[in-house]
Amino acid sequence: MRKYFLGNHRYMSYFGLTALFLLFCAEMKYASPYAATWDQVDFALALDRYDLLAMQPHFPGYPYFILGGMLVHAFVENPAKALSIFNVLMLWSASIPMFLLAKKYGATEMAWLVTVLVQSASYVVLIGSQPMSEGAALSVLWWYVWAVEQARERKTWQAHLLSLILFGLLLGIRLSYVPFAIALAFLWYEDWKQHRSIRRLFGLVAAALAFQLIWVMGIAQTEGSLYGFLKLAFSFTNGHFQEWGGTVSNDQQPLWQRIGRFLFYNIIWIGISSRTMILLVLYLFVFIWAFYSTRAFPFPRWLFAAIVAYGVWALFAQNIDKPRHVIPLVHFALFYGWLRYFYRNTSTYKRLLALIVMIAQIMIGTLYIREQALHLPATYQLAYDLQKKDEPFVLYTWEEARVLQYLRADFPYQEALRFSFFLQHQANYTHAKIYVTDHVVKGFQAQGVSLDRRLRKVKTYRSNTLADPIYGEITLYEWMNSTME
Numbered sequence: 001m002r003k004y005f006l007g008n009h010r011y012m013s014y015f016g017l018t019a020l021f022l023l024f025c026a027e028m029k030y031a032s033p034y035a036a037t038w039d040q041v042d043f044a045l046a047l048d049r050y051d052l053l054a055m056q057p058h059f060p061g062y063p064y065f066i067l068g069g070m071l072v073h074a075f076v077e078n079p080a081k082a083l084s085i086f087n088v089l090m091l092w093s094a095s096i097p098m099f100l101l102a103k104k105y106g107a108t109e110m111a112w113l114v115t116v117l118v119q120s121a122s123y124v125v126l127i128g129s130q131p132m133s134e135g136a137a138l139s140v141l142w143w144y145v146w147a148v149e150q151a152r153e154r155k156t157w158q159a160h161l162l163s164l165i166l167f168g169l170l171l172g173i174r175l176s177y178v179p180f181a182i183a184l185a186f187l188w189y190e191d192w193k194q195h196r197s198i199r200r201l202f203g204l205v206a207a208a209l210a211f212q213l214i215w216v217m218g219i220a221q222t223e224g225s226l227y228g229f230l231k232l233a234f235s236f237t238n239g240h241f242q243e244w245g246g247t248v249s250n251d252q253q254p255l256w257q258r259i260g261r262f263l264f265y266n267i268i269w270i271g272i273s274s275r276t277m278i279l280l281v282l283y284l285f286v287f288i289w290a291f292y293s294t295r296a297f298p299f300p301r302w303l304f305a306a307i308v309a310y311g312v313w314a315l316f317a318q319n320i321d322k323p324r325h326v327i328p329l330v331h332f333a334l335f336y337g338w339l340r341y342f343y344r345n346t347s348t349y350k351r352l353l354a355l356i357v358m359i360a361q362i363m364i365g366t367l368y369i370r371e372q373a374l375h376l377p378a379t380y381q382l383a384y385d386l387q388k389k390d391e392p393f394v395l396y397t398w399e400e401a402r403v404l405q406y407l408r409a410d411f412p413y414q415e416a417l418r419f420s421f422f423l424q425h426q427a428n429y430t431h432a433k434i435y436v437t438d439h440v441v442k443g444f445q446a447q448g449v450s451l452d453r454r455l456r457k458v459k460t461y462r463s464n465t466l467a468d469p470i471y472g473e474i475t476l477y478e479w480m481n482s483t484m485e
Helices: 002-006 008-029 040-046 063-073 079-093 096-104 111-119 124-130 135-156 157-173 177-194 198-222 226-242 255-271 277-293 303-317 323-344 350-374 378-387 399-404 419-425 438-446
Strands: 393-397 413-415 431-436 455-462 475-477
Touching: 008 079, 008 111, 008 124, 008 350, 040 063, 040 079, 040 399, 063 079, 063 135, 063 157, 063 198, 063 378, 079 096, 079 124, 079 135, 096 111, 096 135, 096 323, 111 323, 111 350, 124 135, 124 255, 124 323, 124 438, 135 157, 135 177, 135 303, 157 177, 157 198, 177 198, 177 413, 198 226, 255 303, 255 323, 277 323, 277 350, 277 413, 303 323, 323 350, 378 399, 378 455, 378 475, 393 399, 393 419, 393 438, 399 413, 419 438, 431 438, 438 475
Parallel strands: 393 413, 393 431
Antiparallel strands: 431 475, 455 475
């Protein structure tokens, strides 16, 4: 085995590509058919009727992602599954630029193996098979990075335009990837040093803006006017940063705790290790070996700066409770780590460890996506369970209400964000049971309301909290009807 398999990089690549193809088949088969969260419902509903005011989808509209989902929806009836399949197809197309970049950055013989090791990252596989925009955006991000590298090499207008087109596609799929514009700043600075032409630089900037305006103006047309779009943008942005977005501005924990959680929990434990000790230990050996055996490793400064810029953005401006925001950092961390691991040293022992990591990732990732596809999400379990009840009741929820709307639940339910509203509203159901979810309870407690002896636990619904850390577990309580003092 050591001589004829581990010692032969061609056989290792063939094995890796075969494993990659099997994982791709599993992802297609187990692409999630469920719209189990508020955001996923927004995307799924948009395939039938695109309307930002109705949050189908929410701002900024994700037009290219929705368009791709619509194309798949023509062949796949379930809108959530159509989006998930589109993500899978897009994400695996990223194997091409990933391979080309790995080959250029030093992994000449091991480029395909590096590609497989990055593409099989279990957590990214799981997120990429959901009806969210992360999978498609990550794919276009890899193509964009490759295009920037091509523009740096060829220095032609055509190469520059390709990078700008891809950046337009990227932001039209996921606007939060805007910090990767740093790569263009480096590219334009290098171009300026060579040509010293204000006209040329102005043309590049104008072209970049034009490719962004294509999707912005398209969405503005659906809203009736640019003013209506900008008004919606301001409302969404204000809510994201000041109220519900989970950014640093509305986070109660100290900054050092947020940083610690971001680095060690979101990126390392969730993103790289997929919440499994075996991957944590294996990657500990990989990174120690990579940094110990290679003192200096050439990695593009422009790409490193773009990754750091996005990392700062994800830390301060994204929801810390949703680790899916770190998947670009996970992919690039693994890409860098494996490139450095194989740099100028591809011994059979290194290949053996890489093979073990690859097999572990593929097995864990396949188990996760299979569980996600075959087991009902907690939000669905809640809806279907209450659907069976005969006695009169009303349910008070937070974001679960959006999923209940998507499932067309025919029992009474109401989103209750404020305790004062809940007290007033539930008074209309004097002869019915009052149910509240644990998210409602936590929201009331955060408002300083004491709920001692007011709640009776009914049932807890569970699904994979790695796939959905916020609504992967829902506890239902019965509100004990008595006069509040």
